[in-house]
Amino acid sequence: MSIAVERLSPSPSGGRQGWGVVVERSVPMAGAVELVVSQRSAAAAVAPGQFFQLGVSAPHTILRRPYSAAWSDPRGGRIGFIFNVVGAGSAWLAGLHEGDELDLLGPLGRGFDLEGHRPAICVGGGLGIAVFPGVVDALIARGRSVTVLQGARTAAQLLPASRFAGAEVHVATDDGSAGHHGSVVTLFSTPLTGEGEGIDILTCGPTPMLMALIDATRRHEIPLSAIQVALETPMGCGIGTCLGCAAPAAAGGYFLTCQDGPCVRADQIDWNLMTDGFHG
Amino acid sequence: MAFMADRPDLTVDLGRGLQLRSPVMVASGTFGYGFDAPQVDRTALGAMVSKGTTLRPREGNAPIRIAETPSGMLNAIGLQNPGVDHVVRVYAPRWATWDLPVIVNVAGDTMDEYVAVARRLSGVTGVAGLELNISCPNVASGLQFGVDPVQAAEVTRAVRAVTELPLIVKLTPNVTDIVAMARAVEDAGADAVSAINTYIGMAIDVRRRRPIISRGSGGLSGPAIKPLALYAVWQVAAELHIPVIGVGGIMTSTDALEFLLAGAAAVQIGTVNYVRPQAAAEIRNGIADYLAEHGLPDIRALPIRSTSVLTHV
Numbered sequence: 332m333s334i335a336v337e338r339l340s341p342s343p344s345g346g347r348q349g350w351g352v353v354v355e356r357s358v359p360m361a362g363a364v365e366l367v368v369s370q371r372s373a374a375a376a377v378a379p380g381q382f383f384q385l386g387v388s389a390p391h392t393i394l395r396r397p398y399s400a401a402w403s404d405p406r407g408g409r410i411g412f413i414f415n416v417v418g419a420g421s422a423w424l425a426g427l428h429e430g431d432e433l434d435l436l437g438p439l440g441r442g443f444d445l446e447g448h449r450p451a452i453c454v455g456g457g458l459g460i461a462v463f464p465g466v467v468d469a470l471i472a473r474g475r476s477v478t479v480l481q482g483a484r485t486a487a488q489l490l491p492a493s494r495f496a497g498a499e500v501h502v503a504t505d506d507g508s509a510g511h512h513g514s515v516v517t518l519f520s521t522p523l524t525g526e527g528e529g530i531d532i533l534t535c536g537p538t539p540m541l542m543a544l545i546d547a548t549r550r551h552e553i554p555l556s557a558i559q560v561a562l563e564t565p566m567g568c569g570i571g572t573c574l575g576c577a578a579p580a581a582a583g584g585y586f587l588t589c590q591d592g593p594c595v596r597a598d599q600i601d602w603n604l605m606t607d608g609f610h611g
Numbered sequence: 612m613a614f615m616a617d618r619p620d621l622t623v624d625l626g627r628g629l630q631l632r633s634p635v636m637v638a639s640g641t642f643g644y645g646f647d648a649p650q651v652d653r654t655a656l657g658a659m660v661s662k663g664t665t666l667r668p669r670e671g672n673a674p675i676r677i678a679e680t681p682s683g684m685l686n687a688i689g690l691q692n693p694g695v696d697h698v699v700r701v702y703a704p705r706w707a708t709w710d711l712p713v714i715v716n717v718a719g720d721t722m723d724e725y726v727a728v729a730r731r732l733s734g735v736t737g738v739a740g741l742e743l744n745i746s747c748p749n750v751a752s753g754l755q756f757g758v759d760p761v762q763a764a765e766v767t768r769a770v771r772a773v774t775e776l777p778l779i780v781k782l783t784p785n786v787t788d789i790v791a792m793a794r795a796v797e798d799a800g801a802d803a804v805s806a807i808n809t810y811i812g813m814a815i816d817v818r819r820r821r822p823i824i825s826r827g828s829g830g831l832s833g834p835a836i837k838p839l840a841l842y843a844v845w846q847v848a849a850e851l852h853i854p855v856i857g858v859g860g861i862m863t864s865t866d867a868l869e870f871l872l873a874g875a876a877a878v879q880i881g882t883v884n885y886v887r888p889q890a891a892a893e894i895r896n897g898i899a900d901y902l903a904e905h906g907l908p909d910i911r912a913l914p915i916r917s918t919s920v921l922t923h924v
Contacts, residue, residue: 348650348888386886391681393833395886436650436888567677567684568885571647573640574662574688575677584670585691590647606674606825 346383346439346570349373353431354409359494361487363415363458364425365401368433371408379466380442380561380594384569385412386434389423395436396420397566399535399593402465410435413461413490439569443559443594445469449531450476453498454544455490456515456536457483462561464494466533471497482515482540516543519551529553535561538605545602555598562595564588579604619902620909621895623657623877625854626802629712629740629777631657631877634910635867635895638805638858638881639663639716639742639781640688644702645709650888653711655895657877660805661698663718663744666727668694678814678823683835683860684882685812687826690718690747695731699738707737714740714779717770718747725756726769733774741776743767743801746783746808747830757783757808760795771800779856781805784836784843793847793855805856805879807843810836833882834860841873848874849916862890864897871898871913 351370359365373383377400384395401411416425427433443466445451451470453463460481470477477498483489486509492500501518502510511518515536530553534544541560548558567573569589577585578592579601586592586599623631639660642648653659671691678685692698698715706713715732719725725743732738745757745766756766767780780796782789784807793804809830814823822828840859848855857870858879867878883890898910907913 346650392679393682393684393882393886394679565675565677567686568641568648570650572643573677573686573885574643574671574691575686577671577674577676577688577691579674585674604673 346437347372348434348436351410351433351435353427353429353433356428359413360483360490361485363413363461363488365411365413366424366427366433368410368412368435369408370410370435373435373437374403374408374410375405377403377410377438378442379445379469380462381438381440382569382593383410383412383435383437384439384566385424386436387420387423389419392420392423394420394567395434395569396424397439397569397589399462399561400438400465401461401463402468411464413458413464415458436569440589440593441591441595443533443561445473445475447531448475449529450478451531451533452478452480452519454480454515454519454532454534454536455482456534456540457488459534459536459540459561459563460490462535463533464490467495467498480515480518482518482536485509514540514543516540516547519544519547530557532558533561534558535563542602542605545597556596558597559594560597560600562588562593562600564593619899619907621657621899621902623854623910625740625777625779625856625877627740627775627777629658629714629802631712633657633895634871634877634898635891636660636714636856636877636879637884637891638879639744640686641881641884644698645706645713646702648884648888651884652889652892653709655892656711658712658714658739660714660742660879661702661716662692663690663716663747664692664695664698664728665690665718665720666695666724666731668692668697673825675823675825676829678829680812680814680831680833681835683831683833685814685824685829685831686809687824687829689826695728699731699735703735703737705737709737712739713737714742714777716742716744716781718744722756722766722769725766726773729770729776730773733776738776740779741770741774742779742781742805743770744781744808746781746785757792758786760791763792764795764799767796767799767801777802779803779805781808781858782843782847783808784839784859785811789843790846790850793851797851797853801853803854803856803876804847804851805858806847807836807840807859810839832860834862834866836860837866837869841869844870844875845873848914861894862886864894864901867894867898868901868913871910872915874914874916876910
């Protein structure tokens with residue numbers, strides 16, 4: 332992974348700007364909104380873990396809002412986005428209804444590497460779980476064994492297990508209202524790790540959760556290279572021109588979340604320099 | 612919409628042979644080195660200004676580097692760039708194949724560094740001009756040359772002495788008297804000025820009780836600064852004999868027209884590049900439509916106040 336700005340080719344998909352139409356709006360879990368957007372070319376082009384820069388027209392906002400596709404249905408020409416309302420931009424998006432148009436730039440960045448045969452464990456904390464419905468579908472379609480570990484503050488904020496068909500789902504809540512009482516990372520125990528053949532871990536969530544996961548995997552002697560992280564950083568352009576989404580690289584310097592990620596192997600990140608401000 | 616034959620003349624002469632086919636340029640730091648935004652229609656642009664380039668590669672500032680603020684954004688990238696040798700070796704040969712002038716934004720910590728970078732870029736095929744960045748608010752010494760007319764003139768004169776390339780000096784608004792700065796660099800040999808760079812500002816995360824930008828402050832851009840930038844251009848254009856390039860919060864062709872009416876010879880668009888990839892084309896077309904509607908032959912007819920005689924006319 333290069334860390335300077337030696338970028339002589341567009342991102343793998345060369346994201347395009349286009350308009351989609353909201354065809355469905357729902358509340359998949361407490362505090363979150365799911366928009367289903369009809370946009371045929373984007374739905375066909377997106378890979379699990381890639382993101383879109385969604386245009387918002389909220390008063391006094393400027394920048395697009397980066398969201399991973401939660402899933403896509405290439406044949407139906409539809410993409411799902413799941414997000415929390417955390418500010419003016421997400422509130423504006425949450426206010427969209429069926430029939431409204433949505434400005435999409437994407438797909439952008441690099442998604443997860445889903446190839447291989449080892450069992451895969453998907454670890455999602457909070458809204459980090461939003462990227463996984465499509466990831467799990469793609470892993471299952473490849474014939475891989477998948478376990479989903481989902482953590483939330485409380486039961487109502489869990490994405491239903493039915494969204495992960497074919498996977499084994501375990502949950503943890505901070506208040507003990509569902510599943511394990513405590514951090515999702517404590518679900519990560521020896522029986523899950525399939526010691527003989529090794530495992531792949533795919534994760535997304537708040538930085539403290541990611542740090543705890545890294546610690547846990549070290550205890551299980553799982554190499555960092557077996558972990559893929561979907562990073563969330565503040566983002567400006569989403570295409571590599573503003574250099575605003577820098578994240579600390581293990582090799583020194585910074586890489587760009589939008590171009591080198593958002594999905595990166597954990598051994599590429601300098602975890603000592605990661606900041607919790609990345610997840611607001 | 613007028614017929615093609617009636618389309619107004621959108622060309623701009625920035626001096627020393629730097630001819631633009633459109634008055635719309637992309638501002639430094641908002642377009643990288645031009646390889647990352649395939650969504651943008653390059654034919655709509657008059658010129659591209661590259662990311663600020665230094666003698667040696669720079670890693671840039673630690674995250675967090677950007678924050679959205681009301682109608683604007685703060686950035687403190689810290690001049691992350693691969694260094695001038697890489698630009699000359701890898702990027703310039705590709706620019707040479709483009710039908711678009713590329714102006715390299717030159718940054719440095721010392722007079723010697725500015726001069727060395729300018730010297731390295733001189734005579735390089737694919738480099739159409741230099742924009743001297745004496746106004747970066749996001750590195751330790753970035754503003755040093757931009758806030759003192761004597762030093763600004765010195766660095767301009769020193770760079771002028773080593774290059775025949777068209778030389779634009781980008782002014783910072785973080786000064787008491789921007790007109791004095793503009794006059795100083797004009798007298799020192801600048802072919803044009805761009806006005807303005809970002810305004811220093813900050814935002815605080817009240818939950819974490821610390822500045823959002825890790826460096827504390829950042830440069831404010833976007834519509835929030837447009838009236839301030841417009842007034843700076845209005846003041847500077849009245850006093851200078853060289854072209855003024857208007858920069859600051861331009862989102863639409865109406866915004867761009869305000870700058871052209873205020874006396875700018877051309878404009879740069881920045882923050883809008885992050886939002887609407889088609890902005891350059893929309894703004895260029897909007898200016899052309901306005902000229903056609905008002906029966907104006909070219910953009911030189913736009914300034915609403917007769918300024919001093921422009922050397923490029």
